Amino acid sequence: MAKRLKGMGQAKYQTDGDPRTSGPGFGLAIHPDALDVPLRRRAPQTYFVNSMSDLFHARVPVPFIAEVWGVMARTPQHTYQILTKRAHRMSSILLGPHVCAEPLPNVHLGTSIELDKYACRADDIRETPASVRFLSLEPLLGPLPSLDLSGINWAIIGGESGAGARPMDLGWVRDLIDQCREAGTAIFVKQLGSVWAQEHHATFACRRPGSHGGKWDCWPEDLRIRELPAAAEVITA
Numbered sequence: 061m062a063k064r065l066k067g068m069g070q071a072k073y074q075t076d077g078d079p080r081t082s083g084p085g086f087g088l089a090i091h092p093d094a095l096d097v098p099l100r101r102r103a104p105q106t107y108f109v110n111s112m113s114d115l116f117h118a119r120v121p122v123p124f125i126a127e128v129w130g131v132m133a134r135t136p137q138h139t140y141q142i143l144t145k146r147a148h149r150m151s152s153i154l155l156g157p158h159v160c161a162e163p164l165p166n167v168h169l170g171t172s173i174e175l176d177k178y179a180c181r182a183d184d185i186r187e188t189p190a191s192v193r194f195l196s197l198e199p200l201l202g203p204l205p206s207l208d209l210s211g212i213n214w215a216i217i218g219g220e221s222g223a224g225a226r227p228m229d230l231g232w233v234r235d236l237i238d239q240c241r242e243a244g245t246a247i248f249v250k251q252l253g254s255v256w257a258q259e260h261h262a263t264f265a266c267r268r269p270g271s272h273g274g275k276w277d278c279w280p281e282d283l284r285i286r287e288l289p290a291a292a293e294v295i296t297a
Contacts, residue, residue, distance in 0.1 A: 088119050095127060098135045106139045116146040122158050129160045132167050140167045143196055147171035147184035154188055163189035168289075170194035170214075179206040186211045192289050198250060199225075203232045209243035214289040219253020227255040233283060246287040252279060 098107065109115055115125060132140050144150050150169065153159055169190040171181040174197070185193050192213045197204065199220030209215065217236055219228035233249065240247045260278070276284060 088113065088117055090120065090124055092124070092127070095131050098131055098138055101135075102137065104137045104139070106141065109140055109142045114144050114146060115142055116144040116150045116153070118146070118149065122153055122156075125153060126159050129164070129167075132164055133160055136164075136166050138166060140164075141170065141194075142167065143170045143172060143194075145172050145181070147181040147188070151184045151188040163191055165191045168192035168194055168214075170196055170216075172196040172198070173204065173207065174199055174201045176202060176204050176206050179204055179208070182208055182212060194289065197236060199253065200228050200232055200236075201226055203229075203235060204239075205235075207236075207239065209239055209245045212243065212245050214246045214248065214287075215240050216248045216250055218250035219256055221251065221254045225254040228253045230256070230280065230283065237283075237285065246289045247285045248287060249279075249283050249285050252283070 098105070109128070114120075115128065132138070142150075150171075154163075154169075167190065169185065169188055170193065171185050173179055173181055173195055182195060185195070186208075193211060194214035194216065195207075195209075195212055196216045198216060198218030200217060201220070215236065217233055220226050230252070233252075237247055237249075239245075
């Protein structure tokens with residue numbers, strides 16, 4: 061995607077990353093000019109912050125993160141979702157002296173966990189002051205028996221899509237649904253993955269173009285769950 065955007069001349073994708081981990085157009089770049097965008101919009105919007113990168117990458121300066129938090133504090137009409145693989149750095153920064161001392165009710169913080177060896181990231185999220193804490197369990201590449209969902213408001217579950225996608229066992233999804241029910245965590249099954257869609261749906265109606273996890277109507281009925289987290293009181297660590 062980043063390589064294609066670079067080829068199209070998109071200004072934000074002209075920095076190349078390490079070819080071993082990212083590649084053309086996917087190098088880390090800071091864009092302070094983008095911070096003005098939410099300030100100009102009065103109607104409520106939902107922003108997936110840094111959807112193509114990670115706000116808590118080790119090379120993103122803490123003062124810039126503080127600026128992002130300042131904009132979110134000044135625009136309470138908007139909802140911001142921030143997803144990171146670096147939950148420990150996020151927790152350390154947000155518990156430190158440089159960013160807004162109180163959690164913002166319009167900011168939802170999450171981390172991604174695709175394998176059980178990364179289940180410890182949920183511990184870092186649990187320690188982070190937030191209004192809504194969520195987990196992106198996508199692409200789900202194995203069962204998560206060690207996952208502790210206490211203090212987690214929302215779990216987003218999904219299989220892998222695209223060329224070379226790895227399969228997701230629906231038993232893993234059902235186990236997570238049971239874990240979420242027990243913990244009181246809202247469940248959002250986003251997709252079942254390209255492999256499942258290809259293996260289980262021979263008809264065009266169920267494998268419509270652009271359908272990464274098969275058509276919703278063709279899913280097993282017990283997996284058709286798309287809940288949103290309740291508007292929670294601000295949760296402090």
